Amino acid sequence: MDKAELTALLTPQGLRMIDEVGPLASTAEVAAAVSRLRAAGHSPDLVSAVVGQAHLRVRAEGKFGPFAERMLFTRAGLEQATRLEVAARHAGRFRAAGITRVADLGCGLGGDALGLAGIGLDVLAVDADETTAALAAYNLAPFGDAVTVRQGLAEETDLDGWDAVWLDPARRTAGHSETSRTRPEDWSPSLDWAFALAERMPVGIKLGPGLDRSLLPDDVEAQWISVDGSTVELVLWSGALRRDGVARSALVMRGGAAAELTAAADAPDEPVRELGAFLHEPEGAVIRARLIGEVARELQAGMVAEGIAYLTSDAALTNPFVQTFRVREVLPMKVPAINAALRERGVGTVEIKKRGVDVDPAQFRRKLTLRGDASATLILTRVGEGRDAKRVAVLAERV
Template sequence: MEMSELRALLTPEGLGLLDELGPIESTAEVARAVSRLRAAGHSPELVSAVVGQAHLRFRATTKFGAFAGRMLFTRAGLEQATRLAVAARHAQRIRSSGITRVSDLGCGIGGDALAFAGAGLDVLAVDADEVTSVIAAYNLAPFGDTAVVRHSTAENALDAPGEEHGAVWMDPARRTAGHSETRRVSSDDYSPSLDWAFDVAARMPTGIKLGPAHDRDALPSDGEAQWVSADGSVVELVVWSGALAREGVRRAALVIRGERSHELTAGADAEDAPVRELGAFLHEPDGAVIRARLIGDVARSLDAGMLDEHIAYLTSDAALTSPFVQSFRVRETMPATPKAINAVLKANGIGRLEIKKRGVDVDPAAFRKKLALRGDAEATLILVRVGDQRRAILADRVPAPA
C-alpha cells in the first residue's frame, strides 16, 4: 500500500466506506466493487485502498477471526503475521515469566503486539516501514497508552536511551521475496539480521520467530527451540532465551488443535525407536514433532517402532492414540502399483479415497487418475517406501483423542 492510499483510507469517508463494503471474498467481487465505487465518483487512491483492505479483511479471518473486521493490513504483513491463537500463547509465556513489558521489534501490522497488549503487557511496537507502522498504530489504538508504536529500525529502537524493554520479541522479515522454506538462507537475508537478533537473545529475554524449516545447525545452542503446529500445519519455530526459555528444555513441539493444545518437551533430540514390521496401526507424527526430532519419544509412548529408519511413520499393534500423531487402522497392504491397488479398492467398495505419501516420488493428484473409485465406502491410501520397496497401505483414520 502506498502512503497516498493510506492517507485516503484514514479519513471518516474512507473508514466509513470500508465498513459499508464488509469483507470481499473473490477477485470477481473485487472487480465489481472497484467499478461500482469509481462510478460513484470516489478517487482512484481511495477505491484502491478500500477495496484492497476489504479483500485483506476477508483473508485475515483465518488468522484473526472476528478481530479482522476492525483491523487494517498490508499483503506482506498479513502473510507474515502470527495467528492470534498462537500469539496468545507467546503472550502467556512472557506474562508467566513475571515480565510486564515487551518490545516488539519489527512488529509488522501488530499481530503479536495485539496479543501482548491483550494479556496486560505494556508494549513498544516498532517497524522500519512507515506505512506498516501507521497500520500497526491503528490496529493497536484500542489499547491506548498500553501499546506505543514507533517508526524506527529494530536496532535504533533497542539502543534508544532511557528505554526499558523487559523482554524482546522479534519476527525478522525476509529482505527478498520468493525464498522457499526448504532453502537455506543466510543471517543477512533477514531484517534485522539473525546475527544481531541472536546477539540480543544472548543478553536479554527474547523470543525470535522463524520459519519452521530454518536450518537447525544455525540455531543458538543455549536457547529453547519450539516448533508450533496449528490445526495440522507447522506454522513457526520460536527460539526462546533468558527467562523466557524453560529450564532443561532445548526442544519442544507445541500442537494446537482448535482451542486445545498439547506440548512435548525434551532436553535434546530424541533417539529414534527401532524399526519394526508393520502392525495393526500406522501413526503419522505431527509436523512439529518431526521438526523437533522428538519422534522417538512419541514412539515409546505408543509402544511403537519406526516403519523405516528414514521415514517418519510409526507402527504398533496397540490401539493407543496420541495428540502428537494421526493414527490409522491398517486394513491391508499391497505393492504400490495401480493394478494391485485397484483390485483392493474394488473388493472393498472404495469410492472416496484420501491419498498420502512419504518417501516415494509420486504426485497424488496424478496417481488418483489411475485408480478406479467406485462404491460408497471411504478409506486412506498411504504410499510409502519401506526399505527398498514401495508399498501401499489401505487404512482408516482413527479419531484424534480429545
C-alpha cells in the first residue's frame, strides 16, 4: 500500500466504503467491485485501497476471526501477523510472569499487541514503517490509552518504564510490501541486537521455525508452535518469561485445543524397530524441538528408520503430538504394486505423504490408478537400519 492509498483509505468516506462494499472473496468479485466503484466516479487510489481491504479482510478471518471485520491490512503484513489464538497464549505468558507493561517492537499490523492489550496489559507498539504504524494505530484504537503506537526503530526506542519486550525481527520494506525471515543478516533489528536485549530484560523473540539451531542462545527457552498441522513460528523466551527447567518446548494447537511438550534439552531418539501396526507422524513443532524421542516413549514406539521422523508401534495409543495411521499393507515402492493394491481396495481418493525418499508427491500421484469410493493414505518412506533399510509404500488409514 502506497501513501496515496493510505491517505484515501483513512478517511470517513474510505472506511465507510469498505463496509458498504462488504467481503470480496474471489477475483471475479474484486473485478466487479472495481468496475462499479470506478463507474461511480471514485478516484483510482480510493478504489484500489477499498477493494484491497475488502479482499484482505476475507483472507484475515483465518487469523483474526470476527476481529478482521474492523481491521486494516497490507498483504505482507497479514502473512506475517501472528494468529490471534497464538497471540493470546503469548500474552498469557507475560501476565503469568507478573508483567504489566510490554513494548512490542516491530509490531506490524498489531496482532500481538491486540493479544497483549486484550488481557489488560499496557502496550507500546512500534514499527519502523510509516504505513504499517498508521494501520496498527487504527487496529489498536479500541484499546484507547492502554496502547501507544509510534513509528520508529526498535533500536532507538526508549524502554525505561517498560517491564518486558515482544520482538519480531524481520526483513522489511516500505509499506510491508516484502517481509522475510530467511536471511538473519537482513533483519531489522539484527539478531545480535535482539539477543543482547534478551540478556538485559525479559524478552519474547518471534522467529521463523526453520531458524538455524546453531544460532540459539544457551540461556533461553526455545518454543516451536504448530497450528492445524503447520509449524508457524519459533519463539525464544528470556528472563522471567523463560520457565524453570525448560529449554525446549513444542506447542501444538489444532481445532481450538492445545497441548504442549516440554523438556530441559533435546530428547534422544528411540531405537529403530520393525514397522508395526501403527505409523505416527510427529507434529512439525515436535520435530523442530527435537522431542520426537519423548513422544516415542509415550507411545511405546520406535523410529521407522534412522533420521526419518516417523514412529511406529503395535500399541493402539495416540496423543496430540502426532497424527496416527493404521497400517493396512506394506508394499514395495513400485507403481504397479501400489496400483494393484489401490484397485483391490477400491481407492479413489489418496493422500500422499513422504519422508526420506526423493519423490515428488504430485508427480507420483499422476502415475496412480484411482477408482472407487474408498480413501486411503499412502506413506512413502524408508524402513529398517543401515544396509537393510529399504524404500516402501505404506497403505494406511487415519486413526
